[in-house]
Amino acid sequence: MAVTAAGEPLPGQFLTLRVSPFSDPLLRRPFAFSSYRRASVGRGARAGIVYQLRGGATRLLAELAPGSRVDILAPLGNSFPPPAEGETPILAGGGIGLGPLLFLAAALSEAGGPIAPRLVLGVRSASLLPSIPLPPGAVVCTDDGSSGFRGTPVDWIAANAPEGRVRLYGCGPAPMLVALAALAAARGWGASLSAEQWMACGVGACMGCALPRADGSGYLRACSDGPVFEASEIDWAGGR
Amino acid sequence: MAVTAAGEPLPGQFLTLRVSPFSDPLLRRPFAFSSYRRASVGRGARAGIVYQLRGGATRLLAELAPGSRVDILAPLGNSFPPPAEGETPILAGGGIGLGPLLFLAAALSEAGGPIAPRLVLGVRSASLLPSIPLPPGAVVCTDDGSSGFRGTPVDWIAANAPEGRVRLYGCGPAPMLVALAALAAARGWGASLSAEQWMACGVGACMGCALPRADGSGYLRACSDGPVFEASEIDWAGGR
Amino acid sequence: MKPDLRVSIGGLELANPVGLASGTFGYGSEYEELVDVDALGALYTKAVTLAPRTGNPVPRIVETPSGMLNSIGLANPGVEAFIAGKLPGLRGRRCAVFVNVAGATEEEYLEVLERIEAAAGTGPRAGVDGYEINLSCPNVKHGGLAFGTDAAQIERLTRALRDRTRRPIVVKLTPNVTDIAGIAKAAEAGGADAISCINTLVGMVIDVGKRRPVLAMGSGGLSGPAIRPVGVACCYRASRAVGIPVIGLGGIMSSGDALQYLLAGARAVQVGTGTFVDPRCAMGVLGGIEEWMRAQGVERIQDIPALLEV
């Protein structure tokens, strides 16, 4: 049975799902939306996620037969803010951070802003590249150089960023977020980063998904204050 | 991966299986063999169980795709003794107690004793009849009379038993075993009953599956002293 | 015949026995769109302490087999911000509201309660109908062992709280003790109107790859279905040790689980971790209890404990 809150997801928002009726694995698992298509005559709404096999829940997810029903709670969290007037949007994804950026890239293209968004995806090695089509102009980076640019998305962006104001949109592992925040600070760019943190409730009730504020004054909740934060708000290295 | 002890199963023996790699459901589940066919040239050995959906483990079992591998430990426990010279074998099964009796009936027929075994199966209602072929001459009993004889296998046997010595073979819910033991005692028949008890180890190590001895002197283990006991050995009403 | 689901705690009538456990439902607004809180019997707030607490360093949670550990660390805005920011919203609740009170010293507990008493007033819709005293806070005076482990101290604290409010006081017991019956008796002797049990069990998970505890604080509190058998056993013992009602919790995911607690002697239950797994868990628990009572012909909640054959 799907427990679904009303509303259409925006890029950056996530869902939580429960894949097992048993008590192990127990907690719902969060996944970012990677696409959303409104319902139209004769066709239901359709949402997508991109996920990576990690442990029990993702294994069960992968074993689900097509057409299976899963218990979903969505949409949750905030969303990526649009680029300000004159900002070039650059989307940096690491590994499973790709999902929400695909959604954002599609939304930005659809909105048809003056500057086309550029997606930069980093993976460790070519074999880890997801088997889904990337948007036009996407740059692939691999740590080992086995495909595309050798290095991280942050390296690529540092070397190839256009002149003028940039807004970074980032989602990926903590070290990448740390590097993106540092790059944005050094260049004076805006940066909207999507945080990952273990979650219990996903709706702001348990304080489990806390992220340390950059100014040391306490914590913000990844699930309901985020998952998207302005890079300067969070101590990205202190989250795990 | 199948952890299998050496040896071919005999009627009355059981296997334990683990259906989930997660820790809920946790314990292995015991099921009696309902058939066994030796390996021959070009064809592997094949064993069968008959099971009923009850809770989590049997649900997972039912959801397994054909050809799935499961972790099995077998054969475990003792087996039904053959009927003594001149004893008519009557096999009384209640619900899921059918499995081991099917195996026994086949083995007795194959052994070709002087007197053909007679299987009497009881279920609450026709809708609960298993969808597997029963051996020739099998009698079906339903509590509500919706198919075959109205009443329990014990009622049928009490009314229809042949003259002379009988050996009862029974497997089913506790009330049925109690009634079978009483019938056998009253008529002076031998009776080999297969016990059901919750099991943890299945091999005699944990003392979890204890059954009270009829003489009050202590307990026997369903898994390794049984599961088959002479009816007079056990206090059948004291097991749960 | 519709079963009578009402439960009385120290003179306060709860519409039904199902509540939402402290720390798992915030102050009631977070799950607003998903859960009809007012259809339930009670809401137990996140702990309120004297000063604001930002909470423990992160990570604060980790999943375990059929459970989870948390070390949230009583993150809360402090009693003044609670009064200014949360109490007004709670005044609109139709279910009973128990404010969960915590502190590191006896004085802190008393001060929190006094300030809320003063702010809430005595009229209806006060925003607070009772207090749940969380004794699992490390006790600075007792070398870090939690408050809830020393019977004499619990009796004294309960009595001091008792003197300061006419609202029902529920004392929440930790299972991390040798003799929960003795602790329950101490709370009763101090004048508690009810006890709730259990709080979390102390647990630890180590990240073998990183060679350090997963939680930044090292250990945390274990909750969820894993601890249900411990909770039911504690409830069974505690309810036989005292005459006041016992409120059972720990790992309740379904009405069957809740009925285990009620049969074990509880007069009411709370759903904690279950809400994380399924936000509508508590509503399902309530529906299932009512259905069971109907099917079994049980008329009143308080008749359930006597049905247990031992």
Place this chain on the structure above:
Amino acid sequence: MKPDLRVSIGGLELANPVGLASGTFGYGSEYEELVDVDALGALYTKAVTLAPRTGNPVPRIVETPSGMLNSIGLANPGVEAFIAGKLPGLRGRRCAVFVNVAGATEEEYLEVLERIEAAAGTGPRAGVDGYEINLSCPNVKHGGLAFGTDAAQIERLTRALRDRTRRPIVVKLTPNVTDIAGIAKAAEAGGADAISCINTLVGMVIDVGKRRPVLAMGSGGLSGPAIRPVGVACCYRASRAVGIPVIGLGGIMSSGDALQYLLAGARAVQVGTGTFVDPRCAMGVLGGIEEWMRAQGVERIQDIPALLEV
């Protein structure tokens, strides 16, 4: 380089840190065809008491979320039958054998140990290499609370046992106490060579349909993965309270789980319920520990606890 897996407990050398927990492996013969016991470090026998015990009424076990409850009730043939029937078989073991000793009074513990000492003699292949003292038996003199809950009594009992044997004594701690560190210290003060923790947690499951506890005894002991976080936390605390080795157990199913215990401070581990789920569990745990040590370049088992960053 092959890691050094040896572990020393009171001068006794175990070939490796993995043992089979008391009560889950009988006296070593039941799993014979499935498990190469002698490849492991130690076998801890089912409890031995003075008189034979038939054990508790049935049902004795029930599954719980990620765990199980048991109330076997120390079913065992008694010390004399143990000596006559089991000791000879144990003399053939190449792994270390710890005889688990239980009793309802102090005298009973002493008597069991003395009789085994006398029967085993002092030569090699005695059938017993050490003792594990099970303190979770309800203590008749202390109103039914288990032995393992009173520090002074544990120290006295351990000292009395110490005076009667030169073989290593492992005192097994129950987690059902307020202060496990204090209990561990008492065992050390009494002369224990090691402590093992944890024994089971008290739990209860109620059959809502039958309106009675599933176990005939009402409550039982909770084991399995559900309790692993509690075991790791106890081990962490106990190993910081004492200088003697700590043997960790509770919910170990994999080498990763065992490494949590070793990093938490344990010098050795035991596999209990895990053997029920997978008879080869302990062998897998052993293999995985060795592999991990190799991959991480850790030379000796006793170097592992220091690797934990806190």
